[in-house]
Amino acid sequence: HCLPYSNVCDLVDDCGDGSDEVDCTNHFKCAYNASLIPITRKCDGNIDCLDMSDECNEQCGARIIQSLSLRVLAWIVGLLSVLFNLIIIFQNVGDLGKCATSTLLLNRLLILLISTGDLLVGVYLLVISVVDTRQGNDYCHQQQVWLTSQSCSLLGVFSTIGSQFSLFAMTALSVIRLFAIKNSMKMASGISKLGILKSVGVIVVLVLLSTAIATLPLKASFEDFFVNGLFYNSSIPLFSGFPGKPKHLKVLEAYYGRMKKQPIKWELIVNMVKEMFTDFYTGVQFKKVGFYGNDGVCLFKYFVKPDDPQKLYVWIILSVNFTCFMVITMSYIIISWISMKSSRAVSKGSSNSMVKDRNNQMNRKISMIIMTDFCCWIPFILTCALHTLEVADATAWYGLFSIVVLPINSVINPLLYDSTVSAVILWIFNKLKSLVVWLVTGKKLARNSNTMSRTLTSVDGTNRVGVARCQSKTQSQTQSKTPSVKRDESAGGIPKKNPLVALKSGERTSRNVKITDIKETEIKETDIKETEIKETDIKETEIKETDIKETEIKE
Numbered sequence: 001h002c003l004p005y006s007n008v009c010d011l012v013d014d015c016g017d018g019s020d021e022v023d024c025t026n027h028f029k030c031a032y033n034a035s036l037i038p039i040t041r042k043c044d045g046n047i048d049c050l051d052m053s054d055e056c057n058e059q060c061g062a063r064i065i066q067s068l069s070l071r072v073l074a075w076i077v078g079l080l081s082v083l084f085n086l087i088i089i090f091q092n093v094g095d096l097g098k099c100a101t102s103t104l105l106l107n108r109l110l111i112l113l114i115s116t117g118d119l120l121v122g123v124y125l126l127v128i129s130v131v132d133t134r135q136g137n138d139y140c141h142q143q144q145v146w147l148t149s150q151s152c153s154l155l156g157v158f159s160t161i162g163s164q165f166s167l168f169a170m171t172a173l174s175v176i177r178l179f180a181i182k183n184s185m186k187m188a189s190g191i192s193k194l195g196i197l198k199s200v201g202v203i204v205v206l207v208l209l210s211t212a213i214a215t216l217p218l219k220a221s222f223e224d225f226f227v228n229g230l231f232y233n234s235s236i237p238l239f240s241g242f243p244g245k246p247k248h249l250k251v252l253e254a255y256y257g258r259m260k261k262q263p264i265k266w267e268l269i270v271n272m273v274k275e276m277f278t279d280f281y282t283g284v285q286f287k288k289v290g291f292y293g294n295d296g297v298c299l300f301k302y303f304v305k306p307d308d309p310q311k312l313y314v315w316i317i318l319s320v321n322f323t324c325f326m327v328i329t330m331s332y333i334i335i336s337w338i339s340m341k342s343s344r345a346v347s348k349g350s351s352n353s354m355v356k357d358r359n360n361q362m363n364r365k366i367s368m369i370i371m372t373d374f375c376c377w378i379p380f381i382l383t384c385a386l387h388t389l390e391v392a393d394a395t396a397w398y399g400l401f402s403i404v405v406l407p408i409n410s411v412i413n414p415l416l417y418d419s420t421v422s423a424v425i426l427w428i429f430n431k432l433k434s435l436v437v438w439l440v441t442g443k444k445l446a447r448n449s450n451t452m453s454r455t456l457t458s459v460d461g462t463n464r465v466g467v468a469r470c471q472s473k474t475q476s477q478t479q480s481k482t483p484s485v486k487r488d489e490s491a492g493g494i495p496k497k498n499p500l501v502a503l504k505s506g507e508r509t510s511r512n513v514k515i516t517d518i519k520e521t522e523i524k525e526t527d528i529k530e531t532e533i534k535e536t537d538i539k540e541t542e543i544k545e546t547d548i549k550e551t552e553i554k555e
Contacts, residue, residue, distance in 0.1 A: 012036075030049035031051050041054060046241055050240050056140035064128065065296075070404070073404055074128060074129045085119040085410070087414070089115050099191060101190060102199060110203070111169075114165070114166050115413075115414065118413050128155065128298070128403075148288065157215060161214045174332055224263075226309075229289045230289065232285065232286045233285040303394045332370055
């Protein structure tokens with residue numbers, strides 16, 4: 001029996017024994033029933049073989065997180081994010097009652113919201129890592145169950161809410177700080193019930209907006225926009241994998257005849273499919289593949305194609321996020337410019353280096369905030385655009401963006417918006433350094449009082465763009481009336497323990513004043529001579545009241 005040469009390797013068994021399709025390189029043979037599919041459909045993310053052998057093989061589909069390096073990063077980023085943000089949350093919750101003004105209260109609440117969002121992202125990474133570890137290489141054969149499960153949708157909601165919490169709170173915080181620094185010359189009013197209501201109202205609006213963005217795709221009334229496909233039971237080989245509306249329409253048109261070229265609802269599609277089969281199939285069973293079931297990491301479906309019904313919604317959210325990034329960037333640029341201008345005006349003709357040092361520190365932190373947000377969102381939005389324009393297929397990059405690009409800010413934000421974590425890390429570093437020196441040389445480093453306490457005091461006592469210090473009115477008034485240096489008359493002018501130069505708004509002198517520990521023994525006479533601050537030095541370093549009012553930057 002002879003065949004035309006054009007029938008060889010055409011994905012059709014013309015000979016009946018498959019001999020015309022043997023040794024062909026343009027097709028893939030399914031393990032079940034030896035059906036043939038084009039080689040281009042292998043490992044394309046869509047199941048074409050009934051046994052899923054085209055997607056579950058040695059080349060693809062082995063695990064939720066394919067790369068070993070990404071699996072390690074997921075654990076590291078998730079653990080650090082949870083640890084850092086829990087520290088920030090506990091620290092800030094305890095300080096809420098100490099806020100002296102409504103602005104400081106709102107500042108603190110926004111930092112709490114940022115940390116809460118980043119904490120949710122960290123929890124999302126840890127749960128994905130646990131699921132990946134449990135399912136291992138068996139994930140591919142269980143992915144229909146995972147992608148259609150409520151657990152996957154819930155994880156996607158957690159991830160989206162966390163990202164939006166953090167982004168919206170950072171945007172609001174940048175705007176509030178911009179208005180605060182522009183109005184820094186005005187006297188700050190105390191906290192009031194109206195101020196508390198306004199602060200809580202801002203937080204509630206941001207929470208509701210983020211929750212709506214994440215949960216809207218799960219509403220049953222919007223399933224025609226957000227359901228990606230259906231998963232049928234294995235007794236119906238006609239619909240393998242997760243067929244979407246285009247495949248359903250082709251099958252229905254072939255069965256029922258010509259159909260109108262108009263949008264059709266999923267409810268009608270399901271009813272028409274049920275009518276195609278007899279009672280022998282004991283009913284057509286199916287599950288919906290939702291908005292978050294487009295990939296094993298259950299991420300928000302940012303990568304959409306031109307024919308996806310979710311395209312408009314996705315690009316609205318991406319546009320909102322890009323706008324937030326621009327607002328953050330412009331606000332901090334203006335803050336930096338105003339601060340530099342004020343510093344030059346105050347320090348003109350004087351040798352005051354404290355204002356310059358504080359300004360440089362603030363500018364470095366602002367640069368870090370802008371740079372990290374840029375590296376997080378701009379490459380991601382550009383990739384989404386290239387995928388939508390079909391310039392590049394970014395489907396395989398879901399794991400990279402869900403584990404590295406988007407969540408990395410959940411680890412960096414605690415270091416930028418609050419100095420508590422930085423202080424803890426510095427304290428641990430100093431302890432480890434002392435341990436290493438002791439192990440190598442057998443000598444202990446000189447102890448300069450309680451490093452942890454001093455570090456936290458320094459962090460809370462400076463005007464920095466990262467954290468607004470919350471303190472009561474009584475504390476502020478007491479500090480303003482306290483003289484620069486307290487001296488013990490009975491000790492012959494020798495400073496008391498813990499000599500502090502009390503400067504308003506947290507300004508510190510550039511002198512290295514050692515703070516002695518209360519539990520330590522009396523300071524030796526030689527140490528007193530080294531730490532004693534002369535009266536003439538105090539007069540030179542003390543900032544006048546008028547200069548403070550001009551240079552003070554409210555948090």
